[in-house]
Amino acid sequence: MKNLIKLLSVLAFISLAVTTSSNSAETTKLLKTDWSFKGLFGKFDRGALQRGYQVYTEVCASCHSMKYVSYRNLGEKGGPEFSEAEVKAIAASFELTDGPNADGEMFTRPAKPSDKFVMPYENVKAAQAANGGAYPPDMSVLVKARGGGVDYIYSLLQGYEDAPSGITLDEGVYYNKYMYGNKIKMAAPLSDDLIEYGDGTNATVEQMSKDVTTFLMWAAEPHLESRHQMGFKAIIYLIILTVLVYFSMKKIWSRVESEV
Amino acid sequence: MSDHEYTPSSKVGKWFNDRLPLLTLANHLTDYPTPKNLNYWWTFGGILTFCLITQIVTGLTLAMHYIAHADMAFESVEHIMRDVNYGWLIRYIHANGASMFFLAVYIHIFRSLFYGSYKSPREIIWIIGIIIYLLMMAAAFMGYVLPWGQMSFWGATVITNLFSAIPLVGEGIVTWLWGGYSVDNPTLTRFFTLHYLIPFLILGLVVLHIWALHVPGNNNPVGIDIKKPSKDTVPFHPYIVIKDGFALLMFMIVFAFFVFYSPNILGHADNYIEANPMVTPAHIVPEWYLLPFYAILRSVPDKLLGVVAMLSAILILAVLPWLDTSKIRSAVFRPLYKQFYWILVADVLILGYMGAMPAEGLYLLIARVATAYYFLHFLVILPVLGFKEKTLPIPLSITEPVLGGSPNLATAKHKEDIVK
Numbered sequence A: 001m002k003n004l005i006k007l008l009s010v011l012a013f014i015s016l017a018v019t020t021s022s023n024s025a026e027t028t029k030l031l032k033t034d035w036s037f038k039g040l041f042g043k044f045d046r047g048a049l050q051r052g053y054q055v056y057t058e059v060c061a062s063c064h065s066m067k068y069v070s071y072r073n074l075g076e077k078g079g080p081e082f083s084e085a086e087v088k089a090i091a092a093s094f095e096l097t098d099g100p101n102a103d104g105e106m107f108t109r110p111a112k113p114s115d116k117f118v119m120p121y122e123n124v125k126a127a128q129a130a131n132g133g134a135y136p137p138d139m140s141v142l143v144k145a146r147g148g149g150v151d152y153i154y155s156l157l158q159g160y161e162d163a164p165s166g167i168t169l170d171e172g173v174y175y176n177k178y179m180y181g182n183k184i185k186m187a188a189p190l191s192d193d194l195i196e197y198g199d200g201t202n203a204t205v206e207q208m209s210k211d212v213t214t215f216l217m218w219a220a221e222p223h224l225e226s227r228h229q230m231g232f233k234a235i236i237y238l239i240i241l242t243v244l245v246y247f248s249m250k251k252i253w254s255r256v257e258s259e260v
Numbered sequence B: 001m002s003d004h005e006y007t008p009s010s011k012v013g014k015w016f017n018d019r020l021p022l023l024t025l026a027n028h029l030t031d032y033p034t035p036k037n038l039n040y041w042w043t044f045g046g047i048l049t050f051c052l053i054t055q056i057v058t059g060l061t062l063a064m065h066y067i068a069h070a071d072m073a074f075e076s077v078e079h080i081m082r083d084v085n086y087g088w089l090i091r092y093i094h095a096n097g098a099s100m101f102f103l104a105v106y107i108h109i110f111r112s113l114f115y116g117s118y119k120s121p122r123e124i125i126w127i128i129g130i131i132i133y134l135l136m137m138a139a140a141f142m143g144y145v146l147p148w149g150q151m152s153f154w155g156a157t158v159i160t161n162l163f164s165a166i167p168l169v170g171e172g173i174v175t176w177l178w179g180g181y182s183v184d185n186p187t188l189t190r191f192f193t194l195h196y197l198i199p200f201l202i203l204g205l206v207v208l209h210i211w212a213l214h215v216p217g218n219n220n221p222v223g224i225d226i227k228k229p230s231k232d233t234v235p236f237h238p239y240i241v242i243k244d245g246f247a248l249l250m251f252m253i254v255f256a257f258f259v260f261y262s263p264n265i266l267g268h269a270d271n272y273i274e275a276n277p278m279v280t281p282a283h284i285v286p287e288w289y290l291l292p293f294y295a296i297l298r299s300v301p302d303k304l305l306g307v308v309a310m311l312s313a314i315l316i317l318a319v320l321p322w323l324d325t326s327k328i329r330s331a332v333f334r335p336l337y338k339q340f341y342w343i344l345v346a347d348v349l350i351l352g353y354m355g356a357m358p359a360e361g362l363y364l365l366i367a368r369v370a371t372a373y374y375f376l377h378f379l380v381i382l383p384v385l386g387f388k389e390k391t392l393p394i395p396l397s398i399t400e401p402v403l404g405g406s407p408n409l410a411t412a413k414h415k416e417d418i419v420k
Helices: A002-022 A045-060 A072-075 A082-092 A122-129 A148-156 A205-220 A225-254 B011-019 B022-031 B039-063 B074-082 B086-116 B123-145 B150-165 B170-178 B185-214 B237-262 B286-301 B303-323 B334-355 B359-390 B399-403 B409-419
Strands: A096-099 A105-110 B033-036 B233-235
Touching: A045 A205, A045 B409, A072 A082, A072 B399, A082 B185, A105 B185, A105 B303, A148 A205, A225 B237, B011 B022, B011 B334, B022 B237, B033 B237, B039 B086, B039 B185, B074 B086, B086 B123, B086 B237, B086 B286, B086 B334, B123 B150, B123 B286, B123 B303, B150 B170, B150 B185, B150 B303, B233 B237, B286 B303, B286 B334, B286 B359
Parallel strands: none
Antiparallel strands: A096 A105, B033 B233
């Protein structure tokens, strides 16, 4: 048993060392908030997801694509869980180019739930041309693609400030205290009451930041809820099995004069 | 093989076994006499077998959905994560499984170092193990390239460029490895092929590793030769099977925690950005398990010598049985070696940390000192220690330390001398 405790503490130490060393140093302390999807039983806040989708589609989506997410995902379990009719209506509000048809012509049609989110620009070059050379990154896995994850996105959205004296900004460049290098080509996207929430929630910058970040977390990890649920069951199962095997082992080893 | 002859009890079994002695093999594996004092550090061999099988099974499943093409690889990984049933689970097991595999292999290697398991007559087991470790690093590196994220692309660029340090033919070799003039689609497809091949090579070597182990039998914490079978041994089944099973379950709990609750903590965020040859990431960092060697590579100012140092750091392990001149295996009876062992552990952890930090200023200085010490340990300290060290008396059998001393006058007297 003494050996076992030694072994466990070494394992714990190594995993701790590994996790701390893989987190690179952060420059500015990020803003924190209570995310409902963290922890053993973490789940998305359905209201926040629906509001977050509204922020994404009314604000972000004019520049940022989300090319790996489909409209049908919006109605799936563990997501914003819009009703089937709502998903169809949402999809139908976007037009996309399809084809070629039997005559060899391309045509436009309303999107269907099975389609991926329609992109704001045809391609990366078009996106760059429209945004002063900077490509607005695709948002499908954005929170996983940034050190600091959701806290970083949440902070960045609220991190716009006037540049401190001594820092000169070029045309179309803004100061953000959480951005790497503090210079960002995206103007502050949110301002109080920029949108009107369908559920009547007060649309402060903080509220919108939290909602849209929750939505982005779901977009990046659509199966997060089932992962947490399955994880809990799997670990409980393993613990019970481990205990049973431990006592079996004790019983078997009691036949020999040796300690396990 | 076992000393006793085995005959299957059934007629059919005997008929079959006379033609293909699989039942004899199964009997050998279950009866295999194992030292009864093996501690939990010895359970990692079984854990590593589990890791290999897990990687192969999840890898096969992923390969059914993954597309090895520079334009589609990243997208196909997202397809696996979103639309394939439980694709997220399979991919997270596979990705974290690599880290778990290395965690287990490092414990396994350092257990060997502590208890002198590499010493005569187990040199071949050890050398096969080092080859497995090298192949594991190759497989892991190429696997990390497959999602075709930024770290995939730039990691592949940095590592393949190391070969350009070879005089005269270096540039040609790099072009040959890439299948072109930069890391691109041909590089990805060949990495995928090799990533698929290597695990099966490892599997074959694991069979040899275990075969070679079964000739002299296991080393043990006391590090003495024991008679097999005897009072000092237990049959592999059920004693070791249940103990390995228990340890494996504990390991799986840690594994499950990573898979279900922090599946991305061991990876780099940049690998969720699709590969872009026009944008270089701020810091190119390999996966955590390669960091100590990355630190050694960067601590040498010359590129060729850096590569030589990095490769030597691994290959030096292969000649370890001859560098360590001490006849005593277990560090339990080597008071000085025990201290140097823990300094080496700290040294490797420091190297790992420095590998993750930018190679500049104080970080670089510490990395250089730690690199020098790493080689000093193997090339100077170990050979000298074998001659200078005053070792403690070793027991004559396992039963003695376990039962608290069988009457053995010589060792008892020696112990008294030390107390005085």
